[in-house]
Amino acid sequence: MRFALTAEQLELGSAVRDLLTGACPPEVVRDAWGADGEKSRVALWRQLADLGLLGAMLPEEHGGLGLTEVDLVPLMVEVGRAAVPLPVAETAAVLVPLLHEAGDGDAVLLALVAGDLVATAELEGTGLLPWAGCSDRALVRRGTELRLLDLTGVPLEPVATVDGSRAATRTPDLDGTAVNADPAALERAWLRGALAAAAQLVGLAQRQLDLAVSHTRDRRQFGVPVGSQQAVKHMLANLLLELRFCVPVVQRAAVSLAAGSPEARAHVAAAKAMTSRLAERAGRTTIQAHGAIGYTVEYDLHLYVKRSWALAGSWGSAARHRAVVADSLGLPPAVDPSALPWEAAR
């Protein structure tokens, strides 16, 4: 038993963190909201590829880093902390391992790992395709079948999203090419996507909390720092509490997924259920802790809050994942108790 990251895992995490501190400051996320953001996105994608992040889960003999889901979690936490405005999780956690396991799409796979192509993925089937506006390829699901769409030159229908950096469009009506994936591979792809979202939500919450702590230490009202007031302290303590207890749950999900455990499904569900709730708490708490400046788009906080909101609902909402947990516990279905005691059940 040793439930902690190894020195190598911590090192890789801080390497990604260092890179993103320089390469993805709030200005880059903010740029991605506008039409001028494409240049910095392309440059950032290249840097992430050079670091090996995009091919993190590809075996070393194929040019990747040969990492597992467990190694990937601290990296995705950093991607979240920086709110990277690119489909890093979709590429590194979903597409690369999937295409490698499927044994096809070699050219696409190599181009993704090299950073020559950007690819997004959406498996819930909502009809919305986040990151499509900055992607060359997209993985989508038709029934139980996975299709890889080539977005090159395809006219896409942009949709306005709360997080303006998401570059989301309607899912285009393209046939694409089939990706060889059995139901187990499809489930693994879904679970990896949910895990990567959960890990990003941890990093995003940490970023929001850091901003709120820094602001409430500096900001003075009534002659004292706002953060010396007990009401403010307790609000931020509650957020740290929730955050700190999400971390091991996300790590455990990665361990189960990497081990191919039958419990992986329930463990990933626990991780995403808890971090989706964490996202709600983080946004509400940190906006409140900032006061009026938190309720603006001029200050950086909203970049991270809005990404959290987007990820809270993506790759399965809290409700969906809580239902998976309920199922794993063998709970009876919910009854509707709205009838009065002498009336027939509705």
Add this chain to the structure above:
Amino acid sequence: MDLTWSPAEEAFRAEARAWLEANVPTGLPSGDTREGFAAHLQWEKKLFADRWAVVSWPERYGGRDASLWEWLIFEEEYYRAGGPQRVTQNGIFLLAPTVFAFGTPEQQDEILPRMAAAEQLWCQGWSEPGAGSDLAGISSRADKVDGGWRINGQKTWTTRGAFSTHLFGLFRTDPEASRHAGLTYLLVPLDTPGVTVRGFGRLDGDEGFAEVFFDDVVVPDSAVLGGVGQGWSVAMATTGSERGLTLRSPGRFLAAAERLRRLAVERPDAVTATARDGIVEAHLRAEAYQLFTLAQVTGIVEGRSPGAESSLNKLYWSELDIALHETALELLGPEAELDGPWSRGHMFTLSGPIYAGTNEIQRSIVAERLLGLPRK
């Protein structure tokens, strides 16, 4: 990351499980009543006889030299088997770590074996009528006399004080010193002349609380634990145990979440969407607490002290315990008002955010020491 147990740890678990399944008593009355306490003492003596009372202690004191991991495993198995409350907990989980850390060899040899054997029954004498959360505000005093100390004052909210034989507590030995300074940790046999103990009812009506009066009670110099005037820092060592994992190991909440799950399976007609979600929440939080603890124990084993993080433990377990019991009452519906394990359990959970430093105090500690927010 390695979430597996070694063969030796698995063997330890199997041995503990087999013994507990064969020996855990069922239907014990509450240990917070005089008759119930006596019944629990029989169980404690049985645990001791087979060396399960204090598994992590050295063998010479009745333990098994078990690692922290094995201790966690034992706790998990104990509660999984439906083991009853530990009426000796304030000794074995709160005082003992302090005796191990600060006691003289003579104190250790005198106290620890008797505590393990449930012969010395210890209660905690910290709170006073004028000093609860503000522990440094205590006014009970101990004045130096030839060869010892003369104690005067009053302690209160002393859990199972009316059934205990000994009290450990903080007393003011230097009235000139301010607050945290000038306190001394003293060990007091309750049969010392001048001690009066009066039991009274907790929220559930059991005589689980006591107030303890000291009128010119004289104890020898050997009653001092950890040095005269050092009481505050000695006491803080116990506080960490009380807030953190020692007193409230995850096994307890995993077992409670499993009882809640079974309650729902037994009463499918009561499982509304709200209750169902409450059960999921209880399960998620109990597991999160377990996982947090595994990470924390990894840190302790590798030499990192949890420090102020024990406040996070305390906030989390105390609040998950309340929510879990509220969901059980929801499932029970009109039967929730019956005096029974869930309604009693619910009342007990309401003490969690109060004892060991209220949750409001813990939140301030988290904000100041973990987040670095200014004290004032």
